[in-house]
Amino acid sequence: MGKSKKIVPVLQPTFGDTGEMIRKFQRLFESRQITLGTYTRELEQAVSDYLGVPHVVAVSSCTSGLILALKALRLEGEVILPAFTFAASAHALVWCGLRPVFCDCDRETLSIDTRRAEELITKRTAALMPVYIFGSAPDWEPLERISKKHSIPILADAAQGLGASYQGRKAGRFGAVEIFSLSPTKIITAGEGGLITTRDGDLARTLRKLRDYGKAEDGEDMEMIGLSARLSEFHAVIALENLKWIDVWMEKRRGLIDTYREGLEGIPGIRYPTLPEGSSSSWNYMVLLIDNEIAPFGRDDLYLRLKEKGIQTKRYFYPPAHRLAVYREMLGPDLPPLPATELISGQALALPLYSHMSEVDVRAICGSIRSCA
Template identity: 40%
Template sequence: MSDKPAILGNTPVFRERLPIVQPTLPPFEAIASQVEEILSTGMLTKGKYLRLFEERLAEYLGVRHAVCVSSCTLGLALTYQGLELKGEVIVPSFTFMATVHPLVWVGVEPVFVDIDPHTWNIDPAKVEEAITPRTSGIVAVHNFGNPADVEILEDIARRHGLRLVFDAAHGFGALYQGKPVGGYGDAEVFSLSPTKLLVAGEGGVVATNDDALAEHIRIAREYGNDGRYGSNFPGLNARMPEFNAILGLKSLEMLEENAERRNQVVKRIRERLERLPGLNFQAIRPGNRCSYKDLSVLVDESKFGLTRDQLAQALDAENIETRKYHDPPVHTHNTYRHLRERHVGRLPVTEWVAPRSLSLPIYSHMDEAIADGICYAIERIYAHADAVRAALVAHQ
């Protein structure tokens, strides 16, 4: 077979579509008895499996409280509410929109700051520059599962008397200096959706050592009802069903194995693709472990010979699905158009990284043959970059 890429007429590397993600799930037999129990008893929510899941999560994360909710987004919203954020809150723009939207829901103005050019996480120096008398908090993100500079951010928050929340949506499986992320700042909020390493179907977790905040989240997820059928404040329905807790419990048992396996797969891919000019990967600080919820590369057209979008098109022809996560960055969304003037020229790294970032397929049970196939597809696209670019331009 010719080494030309599929976009130039060759057979695709993969006969069937390779999805961007495949959740690593337990066999049904592993949860069948628990599922049968909740169906036979009718205890579908607010039951023993939710309590057990919260206990196991708190133990794993090393925190006093792990409060389960129906989504990470609602977990963030209720956390922002419980911390009584007001005025301005500093947040990265290179993130998923759900990091920022709940700030608006609680009446806070987001102030976007730039990211570190190597880790792609919020830049602590830019955070400190952005603090004003109106600032009430900082929201940082463990982007793609790469732990943020938590201790530096904690020091900044402490010195300025600010609240600190970590959007840890990608965080299960990530380690900061050998410890699971989860116990830093005022709270860390995780996602349990199917794209994550710890899967509950849907759901979120608010991890905190703040007793008052944990109690607020527990009441807030019940409409603000403290059990007396009134409401102390406007809460929401953010309960996690028993089925999700059952699935989450089994997924938690698999988490360490899945995180280690995913890191092995990424190591294999990185070692091969880092040989190609113009492909750059996230820097992981020494002593940390990335969960690699996503495996993203930066495509430098001047060295690789193709733009990010051209590489994505060529990979599509190889039956490899990709994603352009965090592009466009949040500060450019129509939702925040009223803030654009404030941020003009202030996020150069974000605006350089976002249009060049491409996430490749990654999942915890990916075997070596699949990983090698992804690498081979990219290698042969690079080897014929000029012809690929010409073909794509001709078909525009």
């Protein structure tokens, strides 16, 4: 791999039947109905059937979906979220005038530490925002108990979690609302896009208005301050065709992750995130946790050496959200001590993984990692 100077990307989109996508694009060109049309409705219905959730609202991205959902819930004050997450989780809060309260993560599952989250609840807390870290469902049982006990809604950043489940229930059926991403790095991509799921019909109606400027049902008057955050019909077609493959691709990724783990067996100081009990993953990412004291290479060292060999990896989430310049400045001296997040963000490395990847490539990457030892 290194010899041919081929670059192995850390992530790549996989596509279903591109011939069928092109046929549907042709129909779109002919019909000229290229936004909020039949394919968006078909996609929403297909996701609703797949997840078993009554309401699905397709939007332009997970970030816009988070913003719309926060607006629809009319939240004010603070929202507790993990610091070990992608910046967009916190950005959405700030766009809505909410203050992010960063919580530590669990050292094993990397998901929000639910005990710490409960300790952070104050009179100002408006919601909890767990995140599907690397595609794994968070520990919903304690989260739902805390939500009920303190009468605080949960809005989940499920950007990476389409296809994951918890105790046999698919992601999308938890909390007040869950928001998924269809960006190019996700198991199911639309090109760009997002999906909001909820069991609340009134909330879904509000979200449909909010994604379309806040238009009233008559299409003329404006009822609220919305966004321009529709999913185009072209994007809906891509997502629809890809969605047909979700279970096959999750299984494929899971197999590739097993191959990685076999290939790296015996290297000291390497471990993997575990799943919260009862949780399953969309397997969006293959992540190693490298103990920098014990492993034969440090995390940053391995990242650089693989890069030299043409293998792209990603230090992820690094820096964690609370260490990003914008949040350091915003939080000032209030920056909380988050020991598990600091530790994990210094250990985590995402390796190349995509649904059309071959086992041969995975084994070659394992060989390259071993040669760094």
